[in-house]
Amino acid sequence: MNSAAIDPLTDPKAYIASLVARSRAAQQAIEHYSQEQVDDLIRAMVWAVAQPGVAEEVAQFTVDETRLGNYEGKFLKIQRKTRATLADIIDDKSVGVIEEYPDRNIKIIAKPLGVIGALAPSTNPEATPVIKGIHAVKGRNSIIIAPHPRAKLTNKKICDLMRSALKRMGAPEDLVIGIETPSLDTTNELMRQCDRVLATGGGAMVSAAYSSGTPALGVGVGNAVITVDSSADLDDAAEKIRISKTLDLAASCSSDNSVLLIDEIYDDMLQRLQAQGGYVCSDEEKAKLQATLWDEELHINTAMVAQPVDRIAAMAGIEPPEGTQFLIVLEDGFGPEHPFSGEKLSVIMALYRAQNIEHAIELTRNIQAYQGQGHSCGIYSNDDDNIMKLAASTHTSRVMVNQPQAASNSGNVWNGMRQTFSLGCGSWGGNGTNHNVSWRDLINETWVSKPLAENKIVPSDEDLFGGVRDKLA
Structure with a gap:
């Protein structure tokens, strides 16, 4: 034919x-x-x-x-x-x-x-x-x-x-x-x-x-959440967050959508993010951005997706200073009443203050329960206990440690992840696999399958069931 x-x-x-x-x-x-x-x-x-x-x-x-x-x-x-x-x-x-x-x-x-x-x-x-x-x-x-x-x-x-x-x-x-x-x-x-x-x-x-x-x-919906704890190299973290947030103007679903700063380093890290070109929007500017980025039913405005800061600002009617590379909106909630907690596909980042690593984990779980569950999160930390707590306690398939998320979770030369653009999100994201x-x-x-040289031996009941037998007697 x-x-x-x-x-x-x-x-x-x-x-x-x-x-x-x-x-x-x-x-x-x-x-x-x-x-x-x-x-x-x-x-x-x-x-x-x-x-x-x-x-x-x-x-x-x-x-x-x-x-x-x-x-x-x-x-x-x-x-x-x-x-x-x-x-x-x-x-x-x-x-x-x-x-x-x-x-x-x-x-x-x-x-x-x-x-x-x-x-x-x-x-x-x-x-x-x-x-x-x-x-x-x-x-x-x-x-x-x-x-x-x-x-x-x-x-x-x-x-x-x-x-x-x-x-x-x-x-x-x-x-x-x-x-x-x-x-x-x-x-x-x-x-x-x-x-x-x-x-x-x-x-x-x-x-x-x-x-x-x-x-x-x-693959599931992306909505990467990034934590920065008090053990992190803050200058390195700020630079890598900027790289990830602005890569291809945040066209990737792996772009840093929400960043959680532990209270102890909140002010210092915010200053570093501003030095990297981040602009903190006022409450009025945040409201204008929200009204432009989503409609009443929270459908994203595709005209805002993967656009330069100046174009987004013009559409929203705000005027960030020259040299701004990404916009920061201060947030403390999650879910549809707080749409900035979701995926934005734009150079707009929600910023949260977390009391400690446990609070950061709670925020991550709640933010990704709204959008992005199973996809990816990241942490800037030199504390292995915090890293493993986050990894063990979140519904995520990937945790990028001290790496720019958007450039890393699909594989890059600096990590061992499989190179792909298809990221499984497991049952959390409605997918059949977690891997790349x-x-x-x-x-x-x-x-x-060929026969074994010797048959396997089924262990005795004592070895196989242990003390369970006595508990069920």
């Missing part, structure tokens, strides 16, 4: 069926590729978009089309994040026997899933297709990418670059297909017809992925 002959708007089912047929044929062509062949393909896919000259062009093109974020943030994602992700997985064994457990006499063989249906958000449309694409192909799958309509040209540009590289490597270019006329209907059809959904985007779209009838890997989603989530596994 010729995809070009089908109107995706009038017949989305047939249109997606034609794309899936092409994608499946391409996947079957590489199903028996060697590890070396697979790894060369993903090297080519990254080089096609991240090479000097092209990365700059893609970054500017993305900003021009989406009007979200800034050139510097887009360039870092397309030029460095894609390279770091490739480096993170290039030495992984994804073909043949990938794990062995000699003590259990078990071997695990990797096999492809088939056609991956991927959703790409408007906030990260430059690197998401590449990162999801190489994770898919690493598992010898093909991928069809459904972009947000606001980023459809960026998605086409990036997919075309990867397709050209695949073709030049002698592989089917249809290993990567981008939907060029995106709509809710085509996205829903893709999720119904593919073999595995990899969903990154708004909560409604992730919910639709889980309801599609196709096995899905989704990678190629390992995009394969089938065959477990080969």
Whole structure:
């Protein structure tokens, strides 16, 4: 069936069926590729978009089309994040026997899933297709990418670059297909017809992925909460909070939405945040921001998302001083009556005063119970007891310690987290996994089990049940 002959708007089912047929044929062509062949393909896919000259062009093109974020943030994602992700997985064994457990006499063989249906958000449309694409192909799958309509040209540009590289490597270019006329209907059809959904985007779209009838890997809502305790290096913390808060103008759901300062260092740390370009809004300015950022039903104003401070200020009718890089609103509550406690997707940060680490943990739990439960939180601290208390007592899948949250929780060169843009949030966020989603989530596994040299022995009742028997007598 010729995809070009089908109107995706009038017949989305047939249109997606034609794309899936092409994608499946391409996947079957590489199903028996060697590890070396697979790894060369993903090297080519990254080089096609991240090479000097092209990365700059893609970054500017993305900003021009989406009007979200800034050139510097887009360039870092397309030029460095894609390279770091490739480096993170290039030495992984994804073909043949990938794990062995000699003590259990078990071997695990990797096999492809088939056609991956991927959703790409408007906030990260430059690197998401590449990162999801190489994770898919690493598992010898093909991928069809459904972009947000606001980023459809960026998605086409990036997919075309990867397709050209695949073709030049002698592989089917249809290993990567981008939907060029995106709509809710085509996205829903893709999720119904593919073999595995990899969903990154708004909560409604992730919910639709889980309801599609196709096995899905989704991510929860972000709303990162950051604690700074009295043992922290305050200058380092202030700089890293600024880096995280302003990266790509807070397009990432991992941007620092709320920062909790322990009472003992509150004033000193606030001064340092101001020195980093933070401006503390008055009560009147906070009210103006709130009225501009949300409507009465707390739907976020998309015109405020990932915009420069001066544009946000102009829309809200406030006048922060020159040199302001992010806005600080003082907050003490959480929930819908305190919307600044939620995700803002903008260079606006809520600031809280916490009495001690226990109070910071309580605030974190309450803030993320409103939005962002299961996603991420962070702490600037040199006190291992405080770090582990926070980690043990919060409903979070990731705790970034002394690192800029937005640049770290999806993996970076300074930590060991898996490189991805798909962050599982566990049952807290309505997801099936807590970890950073990678190629390992995009394969089938065959477990080969041989008899043990000696049978296992079931322990005696005394050893197996211990004192429980007496308690239940």
